[in-house]
Amino acid sequence: MHRSFAGWLSDKFWRAGLFSAIFGAMSPQGLSPFAVAAGALPVLITLRHDVRAGLQVTLAGSVGIVGVMAAVGQSLDFALLCAASVLWAPWLLAVILKRTASLNLGFQIAVLVSGLLLCGLYLALEDPVRYWQDLLREAAHAMTEAGLVLDEAAVYQSLSITNWGTYVSLWLLTVLGSLFLGRWWESLLKAPGEFGAEFRQLRLGKLLGGLALVTMAAMLLPVTWRADWPLLSALAWPAVMALAFQGLAAVHNLKAAGRISRGWLVAVYVLLFVPISMFVTVIALAGWGLADNWQRTRANAN
Secondary structure, eight states: OHHHHHHHHHHOHHHHHHHHHHHHHTOTTSOSHHHHHHHHHHHHHHHHTOHHHHHHHHHHHHHHHHHHHHHTTOOHHHHHHHHIIIIIHHHHHHHHHHHHOOHHHHHHHHHHHHHHHHHHHHHHSSOHHHHHHHHHHHHHHHHHHTTOOOOHHHHHHHHHHHHHHHHHHHHHHHHHHHHHHHHHHHHHHHOTTHHHHHHTTOOOHHHHHHHHHHHHHGGGSOHHHHTTOHHHHHHHHHHHHHHHHHHHHHHHHHHHTTSSOHHHHHHHHHHHHSHHHHHHHHHHHHHHHHHHHHHHHHHHHO
16 A cells, blocks of 8 residues: 555645645644654655656645645744644655665764754753743642642643653654655555664664663753753653664564564564654664664674
8 A cells, every 4th residue: 555655646746736736735743643744755756767856746735734724823933833843854765765765874963963953052042941840830830720639830840841852852753754754655656675684773872862862861860960961851852762763673683583473573662653652662672772882883893
């Protein structure tokens, strides 16, 4: 089904542009499965045809996003930011992939950009933590009035430190999801199984892996300590997301080597999509990814 759909879309650019606009319009906040599908279409067309064709699809999808957001009263700046996040970022990664034939390079660049984006936010905003405190204080107070027993101060203090990191990590998930989905669709048409081999080679490398380890260690610090280093605490979330992707690649490597059965692989994906187990599974995959990155770094050094 996916192969037929990808072939039908890539035969006519206007089809991909139309569906990109529809999916983009259905994800105005930029963080949803529809956003992943919208961003995957410029990736598919860029890899299947050329950069200009992918750009046309990106522009068509951007018109859909901006049009819907303008209709509901959102500012033009915010609408353009959503279009850039959902469509332009995956398209740029597709351009890099087409010119370098390296999915891992696109993965590493996306991770690096997410970290730089967070650093930029913390430099641009006068008080990035304070930005969230009033909103979270009101939400915690409303939950307390509803009968939930909460330590309001602890809730908004902890979340305000990490909320920017959470949002950027979700953006990273969306952008990489678009890149991987678009590359998978293209591989179904060109060489089935090629994407799987590329995905299994995902690796942060020595520099990004070391930075990820440092930022993840910040998650273990007490909240009062993390408040003194809010950027470090925020960077931990995209680091966890990146390492979780590498951990998932390591699981696929075990499956390809015949060391685990297909059932174990399916179980991992099920746990990732069940809300009650999602967080624990992501953390476990991040730990696995960290170990895999260290092991492969040592192997390459030897």
